[in-house]
Amino acid sequence: MLPVAARSANKRFLLAIALPADTATKNCTDQSEHGRLAKKWQKGGSGVVHMVCAITRHVAKKLTNISDLRLIRWHDAFAFRYRAFKHRGTPIYAFATITLQQLGCFNAEDTSWEWLKDQKNSRLQRFLKLEQNYLANQLSKPKFRKVERTFNIELRNRLARDDFSIPECIGKYEYFMRQAPGENFPVYYRRLRNGVSDPSATLTPEEIVLNQNAEPALNHEFHFVTAMKVSPDARQLLLVVENDREQCQVVLKDLESGKLQFLANVPNIKNVEWSSAPEPHRVFYFTKVDAHGRPFAVYSFDVATHAQRLIYEEQDKAFYVDLSQTKDAQFVLVNCNSKNTSEIYALQSHDIQAQPQCLRKREPGVLYFADHAVGQFYVVTNADGALNYKIATCKWKPEATKALAFSPWKVLIPEHEDVKIEDVDLFEKYLVLYERVHSVPRIRVCALGEENGVTSPHFIPLPKEHEICRVSPGINRDYQSHCVRFQVSTPLVPEIVFEYDMKQQNLHVLKETQLTDRSLKQGTKCKRCQTATPSFYEPRQFLCQRIYVIPTMKSPGVKIPLTLIHRRNLVYNGQNPTLLIGYGAYGTNLEADFELEHLSLIERGWVIALAHVRGGGELGLQWYHSGKKLQKCHSFEDYVSCTQHLFDIGVTNPKRLAGKGVSAGGLIMGYVANAYPQLYQALIMKVPFVDILATMEDATLPLTIHEYDEWGDPREKQVREYIRSYAPCENVVDNQVYPAMFVTGSINDQRVQFWEPAKWMYQMRKVQSLLPKRDKRLMMLKMTQDEGHFGGGGRLEQLEESAMEIAFLYQALKLPISHK
Incomplete structure (x- = not known):
């Protein structure tokens, strides 16, 4: 189930913000494996694993209730990928800075950057190798290593060692997952439902x-499990x-x-769904x-005969x-x-010969997302100017012709000026709406009454x-x-x-996550009773x-939401180190949810600030529209x-302020x-979309045409000049004197091409090479070789990446590790 304001047909967004975690999570949690990796790290080997966690700039828009077992693992915020990043090798050049001469001759009159886009180009390879060794040089410095290790x-001490889920009922079974400390992947189980409510039964x-740990065939090139669907x-x-290049197999x-x-x-597939047709037609x-x-196309596949049939093909x-x-x-x-x-288009699930029938022909600017229950479709839409969405219903008429298969839409819940409908969930007798009022989430429950109406609306x-907070629907x-x-x-x-x-109408807690205090190592025992008391x-x-x-x-009438997180007794004296995070694209919310690394910062006197700028949802x-x-x-x-x-109210000052943005952020x-x-x-710029003009002018790149609705079509002169006016690579x-920067990218990234962060860093190096030493700031580019837009690694690798970012912040802001 995905947020209405953040849906498109690009399924991959499901893995970035809507899905809790990926089944392909690689967790080397056993002490022997960790020790082996640590020894390689100390010897300058290539065993240390790092990852990049990123929110895609190409978000998805669709409303669906997903019968995906993968969603059982719902308690993490992101899906991660596992890959080794070899950054600890002995540097070829022992330099503290990169000079213009080392980068290669830069001709100011040569405006072509084609060499930077060719992975086989020797000049590009030399540049990336220099950056790789420079990164290793910085990471190996004692102060940086001390902060990162701390x-x-x-x-790690705060991380829950055991992983499990609450059982989810699907059909006659209940499904759940567990992950032991030494397992790389979670194991999915099921058992027959008792059919009783007695907890003592x-x-x-x-x-x-599925136990991917015991399936060698799922641990090679195609080993990211992106969907799991049980047959009827x-x-x-x-x-x-899926592999690192986002190519999928079934x-x-x-x-x-x-x-x-x-x-x-x-x-070359992306997603699957079972038909509910009875045997022998699987x-x-x-x-x-x-x-x-x-x-772009939908096919049916007969499991018995392997026959395929084209159902629908999209030409636009x-x-x-x-x-x-x-x-x-x-x-x-x-x-x-x-x-x-x-x-x-709707297909009758039980009829394998069914033809797709359109609920409503596309109209420019009209979004709608549908589900079906109690004999009719429930549609979330912005039709007729409903900017915050409304709920409508329509019935399928099986006796009608194809063109008139559905009744006219009837408004069930009208739009409200101050209430944005973000998602819905349907049950046989209830309709659940996930809403946002003045940026604050809430949940409304309506009983489905007779005559297609709703009764007894109330809020949880x-x-x-x-x-x-962040509110996320369950399965x-x-x-x-x-x-x-x-x-x-x-x-x-x-x-x-x-x-x-x-x-x-009662609420209770099924599961809550506990964290140990940062000052207490796991395994600490109470002196009085000698039992573990975290x-x-x-x-x-x-x-x-x-x-x-x-x-x-x-901007008359505009008020920008700004979320501040810090110690309750913190004094606004203008000296507090602060991290300001922004995104503001695709109508996606910058959610105010829990981040483990943020806790470690605010405990030390940091302020975490979330800027909910226009362009978000x-x-x-x-x-959203006022920021696109x-x-x-x-x-x-x-x-x-x-x-x-932040300066005006005394939170911080420019010497203590850092910014962070991921992808479109x-x-x-x-x-x-x-x-x-x-x-x-x-x-901190993670897989940053910084060469937007070059990307949007290249229609051969994945997703560029799809992105015209977000950024505009640069073939139009006005649009092109507007993009040029703010595009980072066009305005260096x-x-x-630029701020210190930590920039990430990936060679296999299909959404933000690797040459975007590479080009940006190249330009930064060029600028810095002409500055006196006192004005040069720390610049680090981490370019991975075999990860995609969403990075790689499991929960331990995620923490390593977070520790590296924090170490960079402490280095750039010149803070002691003991800072309070």
Whole structure:
């Protein structure tokens, strides 16, 4: 299930912010393996694993209830990838800085950057090798290593060693996962449902659904499991496995024999859904991708005969195609989405010869997302100017012709000016709406009454201390249940899994995450009783507040939400080290949820600030539209306004302020680096979208045409000149003192091409080479060889990456590790 304001047919976004975690998580948690890696690190070997965690700039837009077993692992925030990054080798050049001569001759009159895009170009290879060795040089310095090690150990000490999920009912089974400390991948299980509510009833025996640790075939090139779908009879399992280049294959597992079958004749796929047709017709549908990675067609596949049939093909290159199954399993939906327009075709799931029937023809600017229950479709849409979305219904008429298969839409819940509908979940007797009011999440429950209406609307009473939070729907695959599950996390409280009884209207906690205090190592025992007594950190010692900033530029009526997290007794004396994070694109919310590394910072007197700038989705579609295309500069202006407000209220000063942006958020960092370098001491730019003009002018790149709705089409002169006015790589200033920077990229990134961060760093090196030594700042480029846009690694590798970022901040801001 994905947020309405952040959906498109690009399924991969599911792994970045909507999915809790990837089944392919690589966790080397056993002490022997960790010791082996540590020895390689000390000897200058290549065994240390690092990763890059990134939010894609190419987000998805679709509404679906996913019957994906992978979602059982819902308690993490991101999906991660495992790959080794060899950065600790002995440097070829023992230099503390990179000179212009080492970069190669730079001709100011030569404006071509084609050499930077060719992976086989010797000049590019030399440049990346120099950067790799420079990074290793910086990381090996005693002070940097000390800070990195301190935080790495601290974060590990707080990490839960055992991983498990609450059982989820799907059909006649309940599914769950567990991951032992020494396992690289979680193991998925199931057991038959008892059919009783007595908690003391004897549980039925468990059986393994998938143990990737024991499947060598799933541990080679295609080893990222991106989808797991159980067949309607619960006898077969469909797996979508992916490599670093985001190429996918389908694997069919027989759950009775355990046999795996790679379906080689189903190449270049992205997503799958089962048909509910009875035996002997076991059929599934899949989306096929083109040469640019765009899912453009839907096929059916007969498991018995391997026969394929084209169901739908999308001709418009701006549209992506995806599949979803309705909550009641009556229909498979073909979702066609551009950045601002939707069209959905419905297939009767039980009829393998069914033809797709359109719910509503596409209209420019009209988005809609559908599900089906109780004999009718429920549609979330912005049609008729409903900028914050409304709920409509329509019925399928099986006796009608193809063109008139659905009744006219009837408004069920109208739009409200101050309430943004972000997601919905359907049950047989209830409709659950995930809403946002003035950037604050809430959950509304409506009973589905007769005559297609709703009755008894009420709100789930979330704890008041969780007002500033992230709310995520659970799997909730039990269509007939009267209980809904969801997760809540705040910047100060790790994820809590709640279950709400919609019939009895009571709320209770199923699972909550506990963290040990950073000062207490795991295994510490109580002196009096000699038993393990971890000390848990106390959230009440910290403060999370949301204030509203008036833009420094003229924007009547605009107030920018700014979230501040810090110690409760912190004094605004203008000296507090501060990390200001921004994103502001695709209508995606910059969520205020828990980040382990942020806790370590705020305990030491840092302030974490989240700038919810225009272009994001916190205040509805209007907020999003005012930060895209020819209004994109509002995102930058809002970020600068938040920066200035931090100075005005005495939170920090430019020497103690760092900025951070991921992917499209990196565009903001690049802009402020050029235009306002004096305001920031350091910037973290992860897979930054900094060469936007070159990317948007190249229609041969994956996703470029799809992105016209977000950034504009540079073939139009006005758009091209507007993009040029803010594009970071087009506005580098010679002889300017830039902030310190930590920049990441990946050779295999299909969303932000590797040459974007490489070009940006090359330009920074050129500028720095002409500055006196006193004006040169720390510049680090981490370019991985075999990761994608979403990085790589498991939970331990994630913490290593976070520790590296923190060490960079301490180095750039010249802070002692003992800073309080």
